[in-house]
Amino acid sequence: MRRVAIVGVGVSKFGYRPDVSLPELAWEAVKEALDDARLDAKDVEAYVVGNVGGWSSEPLPAVVVGEYCGLAPSSGIRVEAACASGSSAVRTAYHMVASGEADIVMAMGVEKMNESPTPTVVEFIGRAGNYFWEFENFGLTFPGYYALHATAYMNKYGATEADLCEVAVKNHYYGSLNPKAQFQKPITVEECLKSKYVAWPLKLYDSSPITDGSAAVILAGEEVAKKITDTPVWIKAIGAANGTSNLSKREDFAGLEAARLAAQRAYRRAGIDPSEPVKHLDVAEVHDCFTIAEIMAYEDLGFAKRGEGYKLAREKQTYIGGVIPVNLSGGLKAKGHPIGATGVAMIAELTRQLRQEVERGRQAPIRKGMALAHNVGGTGHYAFVTVLSL
Amino acid sequence: MSTVVEKLREYLDRAEAEQIRQLDQLVAATGLPVYRDPKTGALIWVDVRELRLRFQLSVNRIAKFVEGLSQERLYYTVCRRCGAKYFPPQADCPRCKSSDMEWREASREGELVTWTVINVKPASFAHNKDYVVGIVKMPDGFNVTAWIDADPSTLRPGMRLRLFVGKRPGENYITYWFRPV
Ligand SMILES: [Zn+2]
Numbered sequence: 001m002r003r004v005a006i007v008g009v010g011v012s013k014f015g016y017r018p019d020v021s022l023p024e025l026a027w028e029a030v031k032e033a034l035d036d037a038r039l040d041a042k043d044v045e046a047y048v049v050g051n052v053g054g055w056s057s058e059p060l061p062a063v064v065v066g067e068y069c070g071l072a073p074s075s076g077i078r079v080e081a082a083c084a085s086g087s088s089a090v091r092t093a094y095h096m097v098a099s100g101e102a103d104i105v106m107a108m109g110v111e112k113m114n115e116s117p118t119p120t121v122v123e124f125i126g127r128a129g130n131y132f133w134e135f136e137n138f139g140l141t142f143p144g145y146y147a148l149h150a151t152a153y154m155n156k157y158g159a160t161e162a163d164l165c166e167v168a169v170k171n172h173y174y175g176s177l178n179p180k181a182q183f184q185k186p187i188t189v190e191e192c193l194k195s196k197y198v199a200w201p202l203k204l205y206d207s208s209p210i211t212d213g214s215a216a217v218i219l220a221g222e223e224v225a226k227k228i229t230d231t232p233v234w235i236k237a238i239g240a241a242n243g244t245s246n247l248s249k250r251e252d253f254a255g256l257e258a259a260r261l262a263a264q265r266a267y268r269r270a271g272i273d274p275s276e277p278v279k280h281l282d283v284a285e286v287h288d289c290f291t292i293a294e295i296m297a298y299e300d301l302g303f304a305k306r307g308e309g310y311k312l313a314r315e316k317q318t319y320i321g322g323v324i325p326v327n328l329s330g331g332l333k334a335k336g337h338p339i340g341a342t343g344v345a346m347i348a349e350l351t352r353q354l355r356q357e358v359e360r361g362r363q364a365p366i367r368k369g370m371a372l373a374h375n376v377g378g379t380g381h382y383a384f385v386t387v388l389s390l
Numbered sequence: 391m392s393t394v395v396e397k398l399r400e401y402l403d404r405a406e407a408e409q410i411r412q413l414d415q416l417v418a419a420t421g422l423p424v425y426r427d428p429k430t431g432a433l434i435w436v437d438v439r440e441l442r443l444r445f446q447l448s449v450n451r452i453a454k455f456v457e458g459l460s461q462e463r464l465y466y467t468v469c470r471r472c473g474a475k476y477f478p479p480q481a482d483c484p485r486c487k488s489s490d491m492e493w494r495e496a497s498r499e500g501e502l503v504t505w506t507v508i509n510v511k512p513a514s515f516a517h518n519k520d521y522v523v524g525i526v527k528m529p530d531g532f533n534v535t536a537w538i539d540a541d542p543s544t545l546r547p548g549m550r551l552r553l554f555v556g557k558r559p560g561e562n563y564i565t566y567w568f569r570p571v
Contacts, residue, residue: 018432057437119405119513126512132447133478134535137565138523139508139515147506148525155504155547200507200542246478248525248533253504 001098005225005232006388008037008218009348014336015182016114017212022058023068026110026214029341030069033106033216033348037228041070044218045102048092049078050085050109050340054124055116065110082128083289084377085109086215086343087384091238093219103224108216109341121210128378130245143199143207143290145247145379150201150292152253159295159310161201165192166313167291168205168333173319175330177362182211182336206291211336215345233351236370236387239266243380254307256380259287259300263374266385267302270370277302277372278324283353283364285346287376288331297374298326301385320364328353328362343384346373350388366390394561401517413438451481454493459564462555466532467491477532496534499571500526502549503533507542518560526551526568537567544570 010032012025020028026049034041049062058064062078065071081088086109093107113121125142127135134140153159169189175181192205225232241261244250250257267274272281286301288294291313298309303324312318318326329335329349332342350371352358369390376383413436417423423436449456458465467476469483470490477496482489505524508515515521522538522545537558538551551568558565 016429018427018430018434119511119516122510123512123514130478135512136447138535138537139512139518139521140523140535141508141510141512143510144506144508144523148504148523151506152504152547196509197507198510200509202506246535248477248535253525 002100003222004094004097004219004235005222005229006217006235006347006351007220007225007228007232008033008035008039009351010034010036010216011180011345011348012214013180014211014213014338017112018114022056022061022110022112023065025112025212026065026108026216027069029108029110029214029216030071030106033218037218039104039218039228043104044071044074044106045104046074046093046096047071047076047106047108048089049076050081050087050089050107050344051078051111052080052082052085052339053111055121056112057115061110065108071106081382081384082377083287083337083339084343084375084382084384085340086345087373087375087386088382089344090217090219090235090347090386091240091384094235094238097219097221100221103221105219106216107219107344108214109338109344110214111338111340112212113210113338114212118210129247129381133246133248141199142379143202146290146292147199147202148247149253149256149296149379150290153292153296154201156254157307157310161193161203162189163310163314164202164206164291164295165189166316167288167294168192170313170316170319171288171294171327171331171333174328174362175334177359178330178335179359181330181334182209183330183334202290202292208289208332208337211338213336213338213341213345215341215348217344217347217351231355231390233354234389236389237266237269238387239263239269239385241265241383243383245381247379250380255296255300256376256383258380258383259297259374259376259385262383262385263301266372266387270387272387274302280368281324281370281372282366282368283328283350284324284326284372284374285329285331285349286326286374287342288327288333289337289376291333293376294326294331301372301374320362325364328358328364343373343375346375347386347388354388354390394563397517398514402513405513405516452479455479458493458495459555459566462564464496464534464553464555464566465493466496466530468494475531477528477530477534494530496553497529498553500528500534500551500553500568502538502545502547502551503527504547505538505542505545524551524568534566539567539569
């Protein structure tokens with residue numbers, strides 16, 4: 001397997017985007033990534049699209065996007081790993097390049113969730129577990145699944161709703177500095193605590209929003225990458241794992257086993273000491289679809305000991321200057337969570353962090369040259385941990 | 391007496407009636423199903439083709455589970471070759487690749503592991519009041535996800551809950567739920 005670099009990245013403005021169709025939305029990210037790499041659509045030998053859909057009208061998004069963006073007749077496919085579809089697109093593209101099958105491959109994600117009304121979107125995501133045993137009879141929702149984890153975590157370790165809100169406050173703060181984020185305003189713990197419950201103990205401000213958005217990254221083999229750019233960002237390792245579809249089959253609800261396994265696998269491949277990964281990393285983007293998810297991520301990734309993740313939030317250790325800065329993009333919480341695009345957007349953000357080209361106030365100091373993306377699909381159903389390096 | 395299916399259909403029709411009326415008016419007035427999004431001014435084409443989904447799920451190989459419900463019992467499966475237990479019941483054992491399964495009735499009491507209250511409901515559950523969903527550890531060696539009929543403020547981890555199988559009030563089809571002992 002040969003080394004694979006990221007040579008171009010693009011992200012659309014995230015949010016409520018009735019101003020564009022799905023392929024037009026994809027083009028925003030595709031064009032930015034092509035411009036970044038100084039390539040044309042015809043240079044892309046293959047492309048992989050992360051998209052979950054159901055709420056949007058196009059059942060074959062890879063085909064529609066391929067035509068609109070001028071990527072066809074290159075080979076394109078759509079991949080699905082729920083909210084981690086974007087990471088699965090990056091991983092599939094990585095394999096195409098690493099294997100030598102292609103020199104230049106694009107991974108992208110696009111989602112137009114607002115083509116359907118909110119209750120329909122809630123219905124679709126709620127069905128994303130084990131349909132018959134969790135939804136048909138019991139009407140679980142996506143916040144509901146994470147709330148089951150939040151209740152267990154809070155009972156086990158004594159974390160409070162205010163601790164969870166600290167995550168929302170941090171991510172809204174950094175989102176306010178990211179012009180592409182859906183939410184542009186900082187919030188306070190008090191505002192968060194006052195927001196309505198969506199699935200007790202999780203509130204509206206604990207939750208990522210319904211988002212339209214797209215992201216694209218262009219991957220290239222080592223030789224080609226060095227011709228395209230002076231600052232290639234290397235994909236050092238990808239670790240992936242899956243959890244049970246039925247939450248009832250989990251041993252433990254205070255963390256996500258699949259994320260722990262994905263981290264272990266990525267750390268081994270990247271040569272990162274799993275007992276102290278923060279020593280190796282400048283910055284991380286983690287999957288904060290709900291605030292509890294970011295706290296569990298701290299522990300599943302080994303940024304904090306088991307049962308102490310909420311203390312990182314409480315002590316503000318994941319801001320710039322703390323133990324490790326997390327979600328300087330605003331995270332899913334404030335940047336938005338266009339399901340299939342999220343994982344690709346994480347990789348685009350970290351690439352720009354490592355190149356030191358993000359907006360003032362949210363640029364992490366880059367000293368070690370390594371960054372980590374943690375992208376979870378469903379409720380620990382899929383997990384991908386991707387390590388990037390300069 | 392209307393069934394769960396009729397009730398839900400009526401609810402969804404009511405929720406959508408106004409939109410459909412507006413769409414028809416739009417087409418009648420302008421000849422196009424097009425309007426300006428009030429929030430952004432973006433031009434929107436409203437899909438005139440509606441897609442209604444209702445799936446046909448096979449429960450053929452877990453017929454014993456369905457039969458059990460009608461007798462107010464909850465069944466799980468145990469692999470006769472390797473002893474692995476399955477709830478939700480599985481007809482096949484991936485551990486030893488056997489499909490020789492024994493059906494056993496689940497115990498009537500378990501311990502609460504975790505729970506949530508669904509406040510913002512999916513469209514197909516929107517006709518319900520807020521409901522509690524929990525995961526309950528059964529002494530048989532598996533957990534069961536189901537509704538918990540209780541005031542959520544009284545719930546504690548580890549508390550004893552009793553399993554009920556029967557017609558869910560208001561929906562009139564047989565399912566299973568828990569109540570504090
Ligand atoms: Zn067996």
